[in-house]
Amino acid sequence: MQLQVMNSPFTGEQIELLNRLLPTLSDNQKVWLSGYIAAGSITSNNQISTAIQATIQSDETDVTSDQLTTREITILYATDTGNSQALAEEFGQKLESQSFKVTVRMMDDFKPKQLKNVQDLFIVTSTHGDGDPPDNALSFYEFICSNKAPKLEDVRFSVLALGDSSYEYFCQTGKQFDERLAELGAERLHPRVDCDLDYEELAEGWFDAILSKVTEKSTVNNQRPSTSSNKEMDGDQPSHSKKHPFRAKILENLVLNGRGSNKETRHIELDIEGSNLTFEPGDSLGIIPENDPDLVMNIIEETGWNPDESVPVSKSGDVLSLREALTTTFEITTLTIPLLEKAAELSTNETLKQMVLTQNKENLLAYMNGRDLLDLIRDFGPWKVTAVDFIKILRKIPARLYSIASSSKANPDEVHLTIGTVRYQTHSRDRVGVCSGQFAERLEPGDYVPIYVQKNNNFRLPSNPETPIIMVGAGTGVATYRAFLEECEEQASTCKTWLFFGEQHFLTDFLYQVEWNKWLKEGVLSKMDVAFSRDHEEKVYVQNRMLEKKKELYQWLEQGANLYVCGDEKNMAKDVQKVLLSIIETEGNKTAQEAEAYLSEMRKNKRYQRDVY
Structure with missing residues (x-):
């Protein structure tokens, strides 16, 4: 039974100390303490408190090592752009600064079979394309969704999902990880948080909630983490960042x-x-x-708001004029389902209310496609709300x-x-x-x-400067390869390099043609194959050039070449992967399943890297 002030002669402070002490005492310790008090050695309340506190401290030295052990924390991240990695590493640093034992890993660098040994698991993940896991999460995702995944009754977890609410499958990968971990018996330490493009505040709230939960657990286990100031960590951060560009x-x-x-x-x-x-x-x-000032003024004129009215732009109370806020702070060019739902609450337009109420995703997505905030305001006006109220439903410009x-x-x-x-x-x-x-x-x-x-550690030149590289890109997707070859030139690298480049027309769209030709002449670029899709009756793309050179391309892969793909995910990157699998299958005399395994192994070994959008 817990002691209370009303059922004992002790003060509140003494009750707190006794309730901490008594459950931890052995029989011998209880006998010793009762005899010590009975001997009349303690005569004042202060002495009682001091004695109990001393006994607690003495007892804590006898607590077993199991009682003192803090649960180990594992943070896994999956990312396309690097946002998830930055958040995971920041969270890991915060936990380490408070004396927790933390492991931060990209999912592809984590051995899935070790999952059964994890204690506290926190996942930070983005969603790729049409609801798919990022490339560096595929192996972990496939394992955890398979029958090989172990039961996780002793694991506590939470998921931070990053996404873009203008897409149909918003935060889909995070949702799937969250559901699957619960299915495997893991305990949800904190509810999943789904973040839109302006993710910083929600992510920080998730961090704080998790930190509070694990700190509370550690305190119960008699090991209170240190409270080192976050300012120390801040000093280790880059002087310029997204918050301070x-x-x-x-x-x-x-x-x-x-x-x-x-x-x-x-x-x-x-x-x-x-x-x-x-x-x-x-x-x-x-x-x-910054948004187009003409679009900003069209929105203001359509609503009849005062462009110079002060409106809040942050939770900390920062204010700007309406014109400045719409120009520099809020997104006005993209519609999302959450925005339509919030707008319907402010509107008196029954058509908008009905469209949101039916929750027909196809209709909502069809309306959002190609429309912006000005369209929304014009289509469902008049708006009998203030600028301050309307601003609250907008997300920050990404x-x-x-x-x-x-x-x-x-x-x-x-x-x-x-x-x-x-x-x-x-x-x-x-x-x-x-x-x-x-x-x-x-x-x-x-x-x-x-x-x-x-930073994007998932798209890097090989650590061995002699490793051959194959670069596949279309349009602006060759930007990174220009950086690659400049780096190779500066390092006087002797590795073989092969570029596949695609665009519309040879005469007008051969981006950086002079530089590629210079590098070919100097040997920095070993081979180059180009595809100009609109210069032929039948369109030719980079994947067609890859097929034409399939025998040599496969030989490069067998010799340990790294292959990079950069560009449009929905079309070019998917078509390139399809052709790549075909080449591995035919030239390597493999089954379709073996070709998939070959490419998967390349991805695990960082030999197949994609930067797609």
Whole structure:
């Protein structure tokens, strides 16, 4: 029975100490303590408290090592862009700073059979394409969903899922991991959290909740973690990040396509001198874009709001004018199902309410396709709400990530990008990409843009500089390969290199043609095969060129070559993988299942890497 103030002669402080002490005492300790008190050695309340506290401390030295052991924490992440990795590593650092034993691993680097030995498991994962796991999660995902997965009754877990609510299968991979772990008997320590593109605040809340739970458990086990200040960790972080971007000066903003091209691809050079930003070939550059000011004013005029009205833009109370907020802070070019649901609550329009109420995903997705906030406001007005209330339903404008197209060794204090301008017309209006449109229409050399480096350890040159590399890319997907070859040139690498490049027209769309030819002449680039799809009656793509060279390509793979794919995921990357499997099957004299296993092994060994979007 627990002692209480009302059923004993002790003070509240003494009750707390006694209730901590008594359950831990052995029979001999209880006898000794009762005799000690009976002997009259203690005469005051303060002495009683002091004696009990001393006994607790003495007893704690006798607690078995099992009682003192904190549960080990395993954090697994799966990522396409690096966001999940950054969050997992940040969370791991926070736990380590408080004396927890933590293991942080990419899913492909974690042996699935060790899952049965895990104690506390926290998963941070993005979702790839149409609800699929990221490439670096496939092996773990297949294992955990198979009959080989062990029962996990002794495992506690929680999942942080990253996604984009404008897609139909929002956070699908995180949902599947969460459901499967529960099916295997694991205890859900904290509910799954699904994050949209502006994930920072939700992720931080998940971190705090998990930290509170594991700290509470450790305190119960008599091992209170240290409370080192997070400021110490902050000092180890890069000086510039997504939260604190560096304002980089634009040095060059050039169109790479020739006259008459259907495309507008820009080569951007930025000055990063003094930023302390570091990057490797394969990393991406994050850019914090601004919305088109004309679109912003059209929205304000349509609603009749005051552009100079102050509106809140953060939970900490920061305010901006409505015009500034819609330009710099909130997303206005993409519709999502959560946005439509929130908008329906503010609207008096029955059509919108009914569309949301029926929860017909096909109808919702069909409406959202190609429409923006201005369309929503026009289609379902009038809106009898204030700007302050409406702003609350908008999500933050997401950063845009672009593969870095340069080597820091070749271009110190600079970073280069290859950006394809997005232009299209839908629903009787011309549209332009947020960031690509900003570079195409409103940014010139001498202007500044906020940037940060996004690490991508899943798309790296081989550690052995003699390993052959095969690079497959279309359009702006060759940006990373320009960085690869600049790096190889600077390192005087002797490895064999083979580039497959695809675009529409040879005369107008052969991006970086002069540089490729120079590297071919110098031997930095060993081979190059190109596919210009619109120059022939029958369209030719990079995968067709791969098939034409299938025998030699397979020989390179057998010799240990790394193969990289960069570009559009829905079309090019899927078609390339299909052809690659076909080549492995035919040239390697394998069954379809054996070809799949061959490619899976390449992926596990970091020999097959993709950077797709």
